[in-house]
Amino acid sequence: MTEPLPLTQNALRPGVIELAYGEPDPALLPVDLVESAAARVLRELGPGAIAYGTRSGPLGLRRAIATRIAAREGREVAETGVYVSGGSSQALDLILTVFTGPGDVVLVETPTYNLALGTMRDHPVEIIGVALDGEGLVAAALEATLARLRSAGKHARLLYTIPTFHNPTGTCLEGERRGRLLALAAHHDLLIVEDDVYRELAYDEAAPQALWAADPAAPVIRLGSFSKSLAPGLRVGWVNARPDLLARLDAAGVLDSGGGVSHFAACVVALALTSGGYDAHVSRLRRAYASRRDALGGALRAHLPAGSSFAAPAGGFFIWVKLPGGVRAAELLPAAEEHGVSFAPGRGFCSDGDDGHLRLSFSLYDEERLAEGARRLGAALRAHARRPR
């Protein structure tokens, strides 16, 4: 028999509880919903569903997203105020292409989403970190960085931020800081890229208002995604921004050549939204992931040694664990994997290389496996502390 071709990005190793991957549990991916929506799209749209698509995405999806935003976020947006992307990642790459040039400064939170750093490194920009604490990006640190850059004759072009259910820390940017951030951006001609992919996965109360939604005139580009709330393999997300900013994305050469990205999948997502299937699915996900968060948080409290700490997040996929003094996450990883558990070391998320934290994801396993993962991590930390030096 021939081996099956590799199909998915991250292979799970037998015997290892993989808490490094921030992706939906395959058991929670809505195969039936996507199957019925895809069949209906082909039946109803025929060849138009698989021809080159319009540059900014199918109008049906742009309209469905605009309707959902008005209902859930209280912000009226025209369907032309939505650009359909190939997920948040493609949108970030396109934004960097369109809005930055060689040597431009891009600001990020420290820590930030590790793979966004990879996308940025594909562009000839200088990445500079700004501190983040338990209430999100530290506005005073941003202000000081902007002033320092200005006195060095440099201009920060863009800030990439995850103000809602941050990856990796799970924090939400505190309300007053949101206002200060918007004021600083306006004052310093700074474009804010608001990565908002976890908005739907709010477990305790509604997610805070998006930066983009707070002020229609603000220089904010908000990135939404169906990767976490529906299915990442569809590669469908969207962008909201002021018309002048969207017009610049819409003029990108790549859209001349290929038309709108993920056209067929975007038509499928439109149908999932308008049929009500998406809403029912998201409600299911919220219940499932909230219970997993509680299971992992509870087990970590029981098993982590003194000196470790974390704050359980109100949404998203992640718990960011501060390790006992002196323990470096990358050095702990081999011991953890010997104990049958894995995690993402903190240094991959920190533009300054700090490695005193690790990131655990509670999205991929059920409650029982998560609790076992926490037990193994605690055992690995104790074994690591006993090792000869």
Ligand SMILES: Cc1ncc(COP(=O)(O)O)c(C=O)c1O
């Ligand atoms: C903060 C953040 N942004 C973007 C992504 C990727 O999103 P997409 O699949 O829409 O490209 C992830 C996935 O882990 C993420 O955590």
